[in-house]
Structures are given as structure tokens and as C-alpha cells.
Amino acid sequence: MLSGWFVALLSAAYLALLFAVARFGDARADNGRSIISANVYALSLAVYCTSWTFFGSVGRATSGGLSFLTIYIGPTLMLLCVGTIVKMIRISKTYRITSIADFIASRYGKSQMLAGLVTVIAVIGVVPYIALQLKAVAASLDVLFEQSGHAEIFWGLDSTFLIAVILALFTILFGTRHLDATERHEGMVAAIAFESVVKLVAFMAVGLFVTYGMFGGLGDLFQRATASPELGRLLQMDETRAGTWTTLILLSGLAIILLPRQFQIIVVENVDESHLKRAVWLFPLYLLLINIFVLPLAIGGLVFFDGQGVNPDTFVLTLPLARGAEALALLAFIGGLSAATGMVIVETIALSTMVCNDLAMPLLLRSRWLQLAKRQDLSGLLIGIRRAAIALILLLGYIYFRAAGEAYALVGIGLISFSAVAQFAPVLFGGMYWKQGTRAGAAAGLMAGFIVWLYTLLLPSFAKSGWIGNGFVEQGLFGVEWLKAQALFGLSGMDEISHCLWWSMFANIGSYIVVSLNSTPDAVEASQAERFVDIMRHGRRDADARLWRGKTSLGAVVELLERFLGVARARQQLQAYAETRGHADWRELPADAEFVHFAEVELAGAIGSASARVMVASVVQEEDLGLEEVLDILDEATQVRAYSRELEFKQRELEAATAELREANERLRELDRMKDDFISTVTHELRTPLTSIRALSEMLHEDPRTELTDRKRFLGIIVNEAERLTRLINQILDMAKLESGRAEWTTGEVDIGEVARESMDSLGQLFREKGVALDGDIPAHGPLVLADRDRLTQVMINLLSNAVKFVSGDGGRVSVKVAAEAGRVRVVVADNGPGLTAEECAVIFEKFRQGGNTMTDKPQGTGLGLPISRQIVEYFGGNLWAESRPGEGASFIFTVPLPAPEA
Amino acid sequence: MKRASPTRQRLSALGLIGVPLLTYPLITLPEGSLAGIPAAYLYLFGVWAGLILIAALVAESKGK
Numbered sequence: 001m002l003s004g005w006f007v008a009l010l011s012a013a014y015l016a017l018l019f020a021v022a023r024f025g026d027a028r029a030d031n032g033r034s035i036i037s038a039n040v041y042a043l044s045l046a047v048y049c050t051s052w053t054f055f056g057s058v059g060r061a062t063s064g065g066l067s068f069l070t071i072y073i074g075p076t077l078m079l080l081c082v083g084t085i086v087k088m089i090r091i092s093k094t095y096r097i098t099s100i101a102d103f104i105a106s107r108y109g110k111s112q113m114l115a116g117l118v119t120v121i122a123v124i125g126v127v128p129y130i131a132l133q134l135k136a137v138a139a140s141l142d143v144l145f146e147q148s149g150h151a152e153i154f155w156g157l158d159s160t161f162l163i164a165v166i167l168a169l170f171t172i173l174f175g176t177r178h179l180d181a182t183e184r185h186e187g188m189v190a191a192i193a194f195e196s197v198v199k200l201v202a203f204m205a206v207g208l209f210v211t212y213g214m215f216g217g218l219g220d221l222f223q224r225a226t227a228s229p230e231l232g233r234l235l236q237m238d239e240t241r242a243g244t245w246t247t248l249i250l251l252s253g254l255a256i257i258l259l260p261r262q263f264q265i266i267v268v269e270n271v272d273e274s275h276l277k278r279a280v281w282l283f284p285l286y287l288l289l290i291n292i293f294v295l296p297l298a299i300g301g302l303v304f305f306d307g308q309g310v311n312p313d314t315f316v317l318t319l320p321l322a323r324g325a326e327a328l329a330l331l332a333f334i335g336g337l338s339a340a341t342g343m344v345i346v347e348t349i350a351l352s353t354m355v356c357n358d359l360a361m362p363l364l365l366r367s368r369w370l371q372l373a374k375r376q377d378l379s380g381l382l383i384g385i386r387r388a389a390i391a392l393i394l395l396l397g398y399i400y401f402r403a404a405g406e407a408y409a410l411v412g413i414g415l416i417s418f419s420a421v422a423q424f425a426p427v428l429f430g431g432m433y434w435k436q437g438t439r440a441g442a443a444a445g446l447m448a449g450f451i452v453w454l455y456t457l458l459l460p461s462f463a464k465s466g467w468i469g470n471g472f473v474e475q476g477l478f479g480v481e482w483l484k485a486q487a488l489f490g491l492s493g494m495d496e497i498s499h500c501l502w503w504s505m506f507a508n509i510g511s512y513i514v515v516s517l518n519s520t521p522d523a524v525e526a527s528q529a530e531r532f533v534d535i536m537r538h539g540r541r542d543a544d545a546r547l548w549r550g551k552t553s554l555g556a557v558v559e560l561l562e563r564f565l566g567v568a569r570a571r572q573q574l575q576a577y578a579e580t581r582g583h584a585d586w587r588e589l590p591a592d593a594e595f596v597h598f599a600e601v602e603l604a605g606a607i608g609s610a611s612a613r614v615m616v617a618s619v620v621q622e623e624d625l626g627l628e629e630v631l632d633i634l635d636e637a638t639q640v641r642a643y644s645r646e647l648e649f650k651q652r653e654l655e656a657a658t659a660e661l662r663e664a665n666e667r668l669r670e671l672d673r674m675k676d677d678f679i680s681t682v683t684h685e686l687r688t689p690l691t692s693i694r695a696l697s698e699m700l701h702e703d704p705r706t707e708l709t710d711r712k713r714f715l716g717i718i719v720n721e722a723e724r725l726t727r728l729i730n731q732i733l734d735m736a737k738l739e740s741g742r743a744e745w746t747t748g749e750v751d752i753g754e755v756a757r758e759s760m761d762s763l764g765q766l767f768r769e770k771g772v773a774l775d776g777d778i779p780a781h782g783p784l785v786l787a788d789r790d791r792l793t794q795v796m797i798n799l800l801s802n803a804v805k806f807v808s809g810d811g812g813r814v815s816v817k818v819a820a821e822a823g824r825v826r827v828v829v830a831d832n833g834p835g836l837t838a839e840e841c842a843v844i845f846e847k848f849r850q851g852g853n854t855m856t857d858k859p860q861g862t863g864l865g866l867p868i869s870r871q872i873v874e875y876f877g878g879n880l881w882a883e884s885r886p887g888e889g890a891s892f893i894f895t896v897p898l899p900a901p902e903a
Numbered sequence: 904m905k906r907a908s909p910t911r912q913r914l915s916a917l918g919l920i921g922v923p924l925l926t927y928p929l930i931t932l933p934e935g936s937l938a939g940i941p942a943a944y945l946y947l948f949g950v951w952a953g954l955i956l957i958a959a960l961v962a963e964s965k966g967k
């Protein structure tokens with residue numbers, strides 16, 4: 001049996017544990033060893049899953065089937081837009097923004113009016129949601145006690161009130177421990193992450209117990225559902241709900257960023273942008289896991305309690321209890337408590353910051369009382385206001401809970417809150433990406449959207465609770481048909497949430513854009529717009545400093561910081577700032593624009609940007625920069641950026657050009673070296689025949705008595721060597737012409753077969769003398785190619801004379817084959833000489849490279865024939881290469897492309 | 904000017920693909936059931952899990 005005391009003790013123990021986790025997190029943060037890792041950050045996002053998820057999803061699934069999933073699919077898709085979230089985090093960190101109200105106000109010229117408006121919308125929109133959490137805890141207590149026969153009143157006190165008080169104390173202890181410059185609460189985040197784990201484990205445990213303990217698994221449950229027409233409907237995707245489905249995905253996708261507690265956790269509490277990379281998949285995974293058993297639980301509950309009228313919102317508790325699993329029911333209760341407390345703590349902290357900075361401070365700063373207390377340290381007062389705001393918000397939640405009672409189902413309230421905060425979307429995202437959005441436009445958009453939301457969603461929900469007459473819903477305001485609250489202008493056939501979202505977004509976006517385009521921003525607005533939209537660009541600092549001009553003293557600004565941050569904290573921040581600017585002591589800091597900017601941002605972290613602006617202006621003699629001047633400065637900054645981009649581009653071009661030049665230079669050096677090599681080889685080659693000519697001539701000249709036979713032999717050698725010299729010089733000249741491109745070509749249609757035959761004929765004598773067989777396989781009318789006839793003949797003769805040189809006198813055989821193949825003519829000159837190694841096949845085409853061993857044998861050619869032939873063939877677009885193996889003869893093959901057929 | 908990081912672009916693209924996959928009319932396509940579990944249920948959770956898996960692979964890859 002569950003006794004009230006036991007449950008109370010357990011809850012107290014759980015809250016104490018939470019407290020210990022938070023304490024630990026804070027202690028670690030104070031020591032500078034943050035426990036906020038990527039995983040903790042991702043888990044803390046699951047503050048999104050409130051008791052509405054924990055209890056309400058099952059209830060929703062019993063009526064809407066799978067449509068409850070939209071509330072979790074939307075955030076999954078939204079989180080994938082990491083770029084937008086990173087931009088929000090970057091902006092918030094740079095300007096010490098501590099709430100969504102501050103974000104919007106700061107963007108539109110640090111406007112106190114906008115900050116207040118956003119705060120009011122958030123409070124009105126979210127207080128019912130807090131009430132919902134209290135209601136969930138109260139309802140779960142009721143279930144636990146009803147089952148064990150206890151009364152729902154506790155110690156003669158209202159248990160819900162007790163819960164509200166405990167939550168308020170808890171929130172105050174951790175939310176307002178000190179006035180942190182960035183409003184970060186690491187202990188609280190750690191506690192929230194811990195709670196996320198608890199609620200996931202609890203919900204999964206109940207899901208597994210019901211699915212596998214009470215029923216025969218998922219398959220069994222779904223089969224039972226399909227068997228009944230009533231339940232089978234839950235498993236169908238109904239086309240008529242397509243609009244609602246999409247609306248809810250959009251709404252929940254916006255809520256994941258715009259709900260004050262989500263903004264707090266995602267943006268303000270973010271320690272490191274890179275943590276988002278984990279959150280982008282870990283948080284959706286969490287959502288997926290916590291939703292797997294929702295539909296099975298809903299079906300299980302409907303099957304088990306068929307017709308007993310048990311509230312589906314309590315299935316998570318009543319199902320285990322019905323089977324007597326009290327420990328599991330307690331775990332489920334703790335899970336629900338986790339979900340509720342997590343939400344309430346973060347939401348009230350976020351709201352209290354907004355109420356304090358954006359509603360209370362502006363009023364106090366205007367009052368005479370604060371002026372009198374000018375010398376006083378105000379940081380204590382700030383904390384006091386925040387604590388009071390927390391208590392007040394929870395009290396409001398409690399009052400709403402009391403008043404609303406059972407009037408409206410859990411699910412409805414959550415979506416009403418989502419729709420309220422969705423009104424921030426146009427001004428928030430517009431502000432981040434659209435510079436023309438103005439304060440007037442933002443205010444108009446927010447007001448219009450809020451009023452439509454109030455009229456089409458909140459007031460009708462009041463009417464349903466019976467607080468106000470429902471005439472405006474049933475008959476329309478003043479009886480005007482087209483003013484019916486949930487069928488505005490006759491737009492019916494939608495569910496109330498889609499109807500509200502459609503009309504409120506129409507009014508909101510429309511007003512925002514139209515008014516923005518028709519109003520002129522003031523100087524602060526224009527500069528803030530620039531800062532927000534261009535936050536991701538570099539070089540912002542210069543413009544920041546130049547956008548302010550005025551006179552002040554260091555003392556006055558420091559005094560202001562000390563008043564709002566407390567003396568110790570202010571000095572600490574000043575010292576840190578002085579060090580970044582290269583001063584050993586903050587007293588040496590110049591009171592310049594950059595310093596004033598620093599002070600304002602620092603102050604914004606404590607009291608919000610709008611109030612910070614007012615306070616800084618009060619101690620500084622500012623020169624009012626007109627809009628024109630601000631735009632000029634911003635323009636200039638943009639131009640400077642453009643110039644620097646241009647310079648960067650030019651530099652890259654220059655670098656590319658330098659690299660090209662360097663490469664060209666390398667190539668030239670290489671060519672130069674090759675030329676030197678060539679010349680020394682050429683001189684060497686020329687000297688060999690010259691030396692022998694000279695030696696023989698000298699012998700003849702000096703010894704007139706030389707025998708006639710010797711004399712004839714010598715003269716024969718001289719003639720031969722002279723011929724070789726002439727040939728060599730001719731070929732060198734030819735080579736030089738070819739290489740420099742000055743060779744003369746007479747290109748025409750050439751019958752390549754005929755060229756081959758003629759070359760064979762002209763060398764026939766040579767072959768016969770040496771006794772080498774020469775045969776040809778050449779078509780009668782040869783393929784026609786575009787080439788220079790004489791040059792082709794030169795190649796042919798060169799290849800043939802090479803072949804005859806290397807085959808042996810007896811049994812030597814050279815064959816020529818001409819054949820057309822795909823798009824080209826292939827000419828092969830094959831011999832059965834000694835053959836070449838693979839390496840030789842390649843080097844033989846180098847200049848002055850000769851076949852055979854040049855060290856021992858007498859050179860048989862000039863070593864230029866093949867390089868020249870290759871140049872010629874390549875000039876006609878073909879290739880020349882050798883194929884051979886040692887001992888198996890060699891084939892020299894060249895190809896010439898066939899002319900393209902006339903199209 | 905800095906280019907948007909490829910990881911962020913890939914994740915955004917994933918989000919965009921997710922929208923048509925997880926809304927009407929595509930979600931009405933799966934019909935019948937598999938091992939007793941309705942195809943629509945399997946489809947929604949399957950696509951969702953697939954998106955999470957790809958997002959994890961993209962976000963945790965070192966090549967940034």
C-alpha cells in the first residue's frame with residue numbers, strides 16, 4: 001500500500017537528489033571545471049518533454065492516433081537547421097543576451113517597449129502551461145492515493161499548493177544564486193539533464209511493462225487494435241487531418257526554439273557552439289525513444305479499461321497500478337514529477353529574468369525612489385526582484401490551475417502556449433536575416449499576432465471553461481457572423497490550432513512587413529540591424545566603436561557597473577577586459593567608445609539591453625548620431641569589407657600568377673639544360689667523323705710515299721666520313737627546324753600505300769646487296785591520309801634503313817604492313833633482327849641514341865633518324881613506337897589518323 | 904567572407920528532405936502491417952530513425 005507519507009518522503013528525497021546534482025554542477029562551474037559536456041547539453045534540451053509529454057501524449061494518442069508524433073518530429077527537423085541556431089547563439093554571446101525578449105528588443109534598437117511586449121506575451125502564453133504541470137503532478141498524486149484509498153488533501157493542505165511552493169523555493173535557490181554576467185546556471189542545467197534521464201527511464205519502463213508484461217508484445221497490441229473498428233481508426237493515417245499534421249510540425253518546430261525555457265537552454269545556457277553537433281542527433285533520438293511506447297500504452301489502456309471511464313491522461317500510472325506494480329507506478333510518478341519540475345524550473349527562471357529586466361527594471365529606473373538610492377549597490381535588489389518574480393509566476397500558475405480545474409484537457413493548453421510563442425517567429429527570424437525590419441514593424445507584427453491568438457484561441461478556451469460567455473465563439477462578436485472566433489471570416493473546416501496559426505501568422509507577418517517597409521528606423525535600430533544580420537562576418541569591432549561618439553569619465557561608468565553587478569564582480573570583469581586591451585590595471589583604461597561598448601554589453605547581461613542602454617546614456621554625454629551618419633558609417637564598413645574582399649581576391653590571383661611564372665621558369669631552365677646537353681652531344685658527334693677525316697688527311701699529307709691501295713682506302717674512308725658529317729649536319733638542321741616549328745610542310749592527300757611501295761622500291765637495291773628479304777602486305781589503293789608526302793617517305797625510308805641495318809645478312813627478313821583501322825592507318829615495319837629490351841624501346845627515340853652497343857660497335861647511323869621520324873608522325877597527329885622482345889625481332893609501328901569523313 | 908560550413912549545409916539539407924518524408928501525403932503510402940505492426944507506425948519511426956542516424960554520421964564526422 002502506498003502511504004501518503006511514503007510518497008511525500010520519496011518526492012522529497014528525489015528533489016534533494018536533484019538539489020545535490022545541481023549543487024555539484026555549480027561547485028564544478030565555480031572551480032572552472034564545467035560539467036556541461038555535449039551530452040549534458042543535448043539531454044538538457046529534453047526539458048521540452050514536460051508532463052504534457054509524459055502523461056498527455058498517451059491521452060492524445062487515444063483520440064488522435066499517431067498525430068501526437070508531430071510534436072516531436074517538428075523539433076527534430078528544426079534542430080537540423082544548425083546554421084540558424086548557431087547564429088542565434090553567436091549573437092546572444094556577443095551582446096550578452098539573456099532572454100528571448102532581450103533578443104528581440106536588442107535587435108530592434110534596444111527597445112524597452114518591445115521587450116515589455118514580448119515579456120507580456122510570453123507570460124500570458126506560458127503561465128497556463130505552468131499550471132498544466134502543477135495539474136499533472138496533482139492528478140498523478142490523486143491517482144496514487146485514490147488507488148490506495150487516501151484522501152487527496154495532504155496535512156489539511158492543498159498538495160498542489162505545496163508543490164508550487166517547493167518548486168518556487170527550488171527555482172529560487174538555483175536560478176538566482178548569483179547575478180551571473182551571462183545568466184548561465186550550470187548546476188540547473190546538470191539537474192535538468194539528470195531529470196531527462198529519469199523521465200526517459202521511467203516512461204520506457206512503464207512502456208515495456210505494459211507491452212510485454214500485460215500484453216504479448218507490440219504485435220499483439222496492434223492486432224487487438226486492428227480487430228476493433230474503434231481502435232483500428234487510431235492506426236490509420238487520415239487524409240483529412242493532413243492540414244493539422246503539417247500545422248503541428250511547424251508549430252512544434254518553432255516552439256523548440258521560441259518557448260522561453262527552450263531559448264534559455266539552447267541559446268543562453270550554451271557553453272560551446274560545438275555542443276550543438278551532438279544535440280542535433282542525440283536530442284531527436286531521445287524524443288524517438290520516449291515516443292515508441294506511447295501508442296502501445298494508449299491502446300493497452302483502452303483495451304484494458306474498456307468502458308471504465310479511466311482518464312487516458314493517467315494511463316501511465318493506472319496501468320501499472322491495475323496490475324499491482326506499485327514500485328513501477330512510483331517510478332512513473334517520479335518520472336512525471338521530473339518532467340513537471342524540470343519544465344517549471346527552467347520556464348520560471350527564463351520568465352523571471354524577462355519580468356525583472358524588461359518589466360520591473362524599466363519601471364524602477366523611472367521611479368523617483370531609485371534615483372534617491374543612486375549610490376546603493378543594486379545587484380541585491382535585482383536578485384530580490386527575480387526571486388519575487390519566480391514566486392509570482394508560480395503563484396499565477398497555481399491560481400490558473402485552481403480556476404481552470406478540470407475544464408480543459410491537458411493537451412489543449414500545451415498547444416495554446418505553442419501558438420502564443422510562435423508569434424515571436426517572424427520578428428525573431430526576420431530580425432536575424434532581414435535588415436529592413438524596424439521596431440515599428442516588429443511591434444505591429446507582435447501586437448497583431450497576439451491579438452488574433454487571444455481572440456481565436458485563448459478567449460475561446462476561457463469560454464469553454466465557462467469563465468466568459470461563449471457568444472463570440474458561437475454567434476460571432478456582436479452577433480456578426482464572420483467574427484466567429486474559431487471560424488474567422490468564414491474560414492471553417494480547420495481545427496482551432498491551425499485556424500489560429502493561419503490567421504495569426506497572416507496578421508503577424510503581414511503587419512511586420514508592411515509597417516517595416518513604411519517606417520524609417522532610427523540610428524540605433526539601423527546599427528543593431530546591421531550587427532545582428534552580419535554577426536557571422538569578421539571585422540565588426542571597428543564599426544562598433546565608431547557607431548558611438550561622446551564623452552564620459554572612467555569613474556562614472558565603473559560606478560554604474562559596480563551598482564548593478566556588485567563591486568567584486570564588476571572589478572573582476574573590468575580587470576579581465578583591461579588585460580585583453582593590454583593594460584595591467586583597469587584604472588588605466590581610456591574612457592573611449594570601445595570601453596563604453598564593453599560596459600553596456602556587461603550591463604546588458606545583468607539588466608537586459610534596453611535598460612542597459614538607458615543606464616549608460618544616463619552617465620555619458622552622448623553625441624547623437626543621426627540616421628544618415630550611422631548609415632554612412634555602416635556603408636563605409638561595408639565598403640571596407642568589400643575592398644578587403646577584392647584585395648583578397650587580387651592577392652589570390654597574384655599568387656596564382658606567381659606560381660605559374662615559377663613553373664614556366666622551371667620549364668625554361670629544364671629546356672636550357674637540355675639545349676646544353678644537345679649542343680655538347682652534337683659537338684661530340686661532329687668531332688668523331690672530323691677526327692678521322694683529319695687523321696687520315698694528315699697521314700696522306702705527311703707521308704707522300706703511302707701505297708696506292710692504302711691511299712685509296714684512306715680516301716674512301718674520308719669520303720664516307722664526310723658524307724656522314726653532311727648527313728649529320730642536315731639532320732641536325734632538320735631537327736632544329738622541326739622543333740622550332742619552322743619546318744615547311746606541304747600537306748595534301750597522300751596514298752600511304754603508294755608511299756610505302758615507293759620507299760621499298762628505292763631501298764630495294766640495299767636489301768638485295770645485303771641479302772635481306774623484303775616483303776610487303778599493302779593494299780593496292782592505299783588508304784588516303786592528309787600529310788606531307790616527302791616527309792612520310794622520309795619516315796618510311798628511315799624505318800626501312802634502320803631495319804636493314806640490324807638484321808643479319810643471311811635469313812634476314814623485313815616485312816611492311818599497311819592497314820586501315822578505326823579512324824587511322826597503321827604501318828608496321830617488322831624485322832627478325834636481335835630485338836630490343838622494353839627499356840630500349842623507349843630510349844631509342846631519344847636524340848643521338850643508337851641501336852646496338854655504341855661502346856664497342858662502330859656507329860651505324862646518326863642517332864637522329866628516329867627522333868625526327870617521331871616528330872613528323874606526331875605532327876600529322878599520329879604516333880610512332882617500337883614493340884619488341886630481345887631475340888624476337890623488332891616492330892616499328894606508326895599510325896596516321898584518317899581524315900574525318902565529310903559530314 | 905566565410906562560406907557556410909559544409910556540415911551545417913548537409914544537416915539543413917537533411918532537414919529539408921525530412922519535411923516531405925514525414926508529412927502528408929507521403930505518410931499515407933505505407934499500408935498493411937508487418938509482423939503485426941502497422942506499416943504506418945514502422946514507416947514513421949523508421950524514417951525518423953534514419954534521419955537521426957544520418958544526422959549523427961554527418962555531425963560527428965571529423966572532416967570539418
